[in-house]
Amino acid sequence: xxxxxxxxxxxxxxxxxxxxxxxxxxxxxxxxxxxxxxxxxxxxxxxxxxxxxxxxxxxxxxxxxxxxxxxxxxxxxxxxxxxxxxxxxxxxxxxxxxxxxxxxxxxxxxxxxxxxxxxxxxxxxxxxxxxxxxxxxxxxxxxxxxxxxxxxxxxxxxxxxxxxxxxxxxxxxxxxxxxxxxxxxxxxxxxxxxx
Amino acid sequence: xxxxxxxxxxxxxxxxxxxxxxxxxxxxxxxxxxxxxxxxxxxxxxxxxxxxxxxxxxxxxxxxxxxxxxxxxxxxxxxxxxxxxxxxxxxxxxxxxxxxxxxxxxxxxxxxxxxxxxxxxxxxxxxxxxxxxxxxxxxxxxxxxxxxxxxxxxxxxxxxxxxxxxxxxxxxxxxxxxxxxxxxxxxxxxxxxxx
Numbered sequence: 001x002x003x004x005x006x007x008x009x010x011x012x013x014x015x016x017x018x019x020x021x022x023x024x025x026x027x028x029x030x031x032x033x034x035x036x037x038x039x040x041x042x043x044x045x046x047x048x049x050x051x052x053x054x055x056x057x058x059x060x061x062x063x064x065x066x067x068x069x070x071x072x073x074x075x076x077x078x079x080x081x082x083x084x085x086x087x088x089x090x091x092x093x094x095x096x097x098x099x100x101x102x103x104x105x106x107x108x109x110x111x112x113x114x115x116x117x118x119x120x121x122x123x124x125x126x127x128x129x130x131x132x133x134x135x136x137x138x139x140x141x142x143x144x145x146x147x148x149x150x151x152x153x154x155x156x157x158x159x160x161x162x163x164x165x166x167x168x169x170x171x172x173x174x175x176x177x178x179x180x181x182x183x184x185x186x187x188x189x190x191x192x193x194x195x
Numbered sequence: 196x197x198x199x200x201x202x203x204x205x206x207x208x209x210x211x212x213x214x215x216x217x218x219x220x221x222x223x224x225x226x227x228x229x230x231x232x233x234x235x236x237x238x239x240x241x242x243x244x245x246x247x248x249x250x251x252x253x254x255x256x257x258x259x260x261x262x263x264x265x266x267x268x269x270x271x272x273x274x275x276x277x278x279x280x281x282x283x284x285x286x287x288x289x290x291x292x293x294x295x296x297x298x299x300x301x302x303x304x305x306x307x308x309x310x311x312x313x314x315x316x317x318x319x320x321x322x323x324x325x326x327x328x329x330x331x332x333x334x335x336x337x338x339x340x341x342x343x344x345x346x347x348x349x350x351x352x353x354x355x356x357x358x359x360x361x362x363x364x365x366x367x368x369x370x371x372x373x374x375x376x377x378x379x380x381x382x383x384x385x386x387x388x389x390x
Contacts, residue, residue, distance in 0.1 A: 002258040008239045016220045022212045029211050044203045063197040
């Protein structure tokens with residue numbers, strides 16, 4: 001194997017979810033299907049990564065010219081903003097089509113371990129945007145982890161005395177979940193929020 | 196999500212071993228680590244796929260100028276040729292460093308289901324090469340599957356009346372394998388080839 005191919009396998013094996021074995025399979029697949037699989041992939045990658053940028057309004061990552069496709073979509077509600085941790089979470093919510101408002105994408109959650117302070121939340125920018133668009137509700141859609149909860153509390157206290165309703169996703173039994181497999185925290189949350 | 200990114204995710208999810216979820220993770224990782232992870236990967240891919248070619252002697256796929264690095268390595272034995280199904284198998288054998296001769300890489304195994312006939316084995320080319328390099332042994336290193344065995348028989352009958360020793364990899368209990376987990380075929384092969 002030439003050093004070029006070896007380096008390529010190494011680089012691909014460092015992508016999330018992949019290892020040396022799967023990287024080798026992918027490289028062999030790409031080499032074998034050069035015309036059908038590789039050339040279009042390379043062009044597509046090149047195009048996306050030359051055009052991708054962070055939306056100045058909601059910090060979503062997308063390919064666009066001015067603001068991102070969600071911010072520029074006039075059919076979406078302008079008065080509700082949903083706070084998500086990252087673009088993956090935004091995509092997950094968009095796939096369900098259950099939310100038709102705007103987003104605010106954090107750079108990360110508050111985490112003293114990883115040195116992520118309040119500047120990762122860009123709440124001043126969010127506050128300014130809320131004021132300009134007369135936002136009435138902010139939905140906090142963060143993971144139910146320690147970092148997610150800490151961040152949620154911080155955001156709630158930041159918007160405490162402002163005239164905006166702050167809500168967060170319901171905690172409870174996931175759809176299809178069996179009771180005796182649930183942990184104590186989930187059961188407790190499901191009982192407290194019963195209705 | 197812009198259509199560009201969606202197409203990219205689709206293309207990546209079609210690579211072997213990946214699905215839509217892992218493709219999304221990879222794309223987000225690449226977008227986020229544009230300088231460190233993406234630019235070098237793109238350059239590397241582009242370089243490899245512009246330079247990769249099939250070796251005219253052994254049909255190995257590699258980046259080289261004249262013949263592949265194995266064929267041009269004068270330290271390797273010229274009188275032993277190992278037949279492998281594909282480049283992945285060649286790489287696997289090279290990783291163990293247990294073989295120091297030449298290779299002959301098939302385009303595929305004989306398979307009537309997939310319409311792969313004897314032209315996939317390129318045995319005339321192999322025979323010519325054996326003659327030119329006065330090869331004394333051909334090692335058949337094919338998988339112990341039905342297609343592998345059929346191909347092995349075909350190769351053996353092709354070289355029947357020529358003055359070349361044809362051997363194939365030993366069948367038996369894999370190292371670390373427990374007896375009571377072995378299938379009948381493996382046990383039978385291990386008993387027949389005991390020594």
